[in-house]
Amino acid sequence: MRKLHGVADTLFIPLEARIFVSKNYPEYFYDAKALELEKYIPDNSIRKNSSEYSMMASVARYYNMDQIVKTFIDKHELCNIVYLGAGLETAYYRLNTSKALFYEVDLPDVIAARHSVLGETKNDFLIGGDLFSLQWTAQIDTSLPTLIVVSGVFQYFTEEKILKCISDLKSTFKFGQLLFDATNETGIKYANKYVQKTGNKNALMYFFINNSLVFAKRTNTSLIEEHAFFKDARKLLSKKLGLYTRIAMKIVDDKKRAILVHLKLIKK
Numbered sequence: 001m002r003k004l005h006g007v008a009d010t011l012f013i014p015l016e017a018r019i020f021v022s023k024n025y026p027e028y029f030y031d032a033k034a035l036e037l038e039k040y041i042p043d044n045s046i047r048k049n050s051s052e053y054s055m056m057a058s059v060a061r062y063y064n065m066d067q068i069v070k071t072f073i074d075k076h077e078l079c080n081i082v083y084l085g086a087g088l089e090t091a092y093y094r095l096n097t098s099k100a101l102f103y104e105v106d107l108p109d110v111i112a113a114r115h116s117v118l119g120e121t122k123n124d125f126l127i128g129g130d131l132f133s134l135q136w137t138a139q140i141d142t143s144l145p146t147l148i149v150v151s152g153v154f155q156y157f158t159e160e161k162i163l164k165c166i167s168d169l170k171s172t173f174k175f176g177q178l179l180f181d182a183t184n185e186t187g188i189k190y191a192n193k194y195v196q197k198t199g200n201k202n203a204l205m206y207f208f209i210n211n212s213l214v215f216a217k218r219t220n221t222s223l224i225e226e227h228a229f230f231k232d233a234r235k236l237l238s239k240k241l242g243l244y245t246r247i248a249m250k251i252v253d254d255k256k257r258a259i260l261v262h263l264k265l266i267k268k
Helices: 009-024 032-036 052-075 092-095 108-118 135-139 161-174 185-197 212-220 232-242 243-255
Strands: 077-082 100-104 125-130 146-150 176-183 221-226 258-265
Touching: 009 052, 009 232, 052 077, 052 092, 052 146, 052 176, 052 221, 052 232, 052 243, 052 258, 077 232, 092 100, 092 108, 092 232, 100 108, 100 135, 125 135, 135 161, 161 176, 176 185, 176 243, 232 243
Parallel strands: 077 100, 077 146, 100 125, 146 176
Antiparallel strands: 176 258, 221 258
């Protein structure tokens, strides 16, 4: 089976995490499509350099985002779900719904890699391009209620670029919401250490949020919710997880080192 090469270095980290948790803790999170993609991972360097906690941290993001996306879809008869920096995201298959139009947006080489292994289905459309240019919006009905999901992407860019992106999204989507993950200033230091440990020395992270409400005011958006990462994982898995993992999860939640930020895009 052909391996994937030449795509973004961080493409396989979240996929590897979804595979790990699906195999070890399916009662918390199970991703059948991710398991099918295991054969495409180039080597086992991510697995060797990842802790149970780092795998759980990656998957907790998807677990919680899935819940928020489901709620959004349930509230609307027809809507858009847009994944920016989609990579090999498999939420379309996990959520399995016909009520929403899914759009996967990423750089052209990543979209080409995605198409080669996942293809394009009736309600899951692939768009190659720069997510910050917003040219991709021309292929979407922006008058529909739209939830834009950005998972593990904003951290790699400067705050200035993120602020400009949110401003542009506000001007484009009539009924838009934005969901993304963020770390605080301390969390970004730990995240950078982990990515470098997996063998990627050139993907440093820059963007962080210390206060979601302050950030919402700065962007003239409305904060719908700030969501902790590990509440359900700690409850569902309890002592099945290693001691270090459980301690790290509690610290991260208590100190808000990793959160999901859900904003309503208020059009000017």
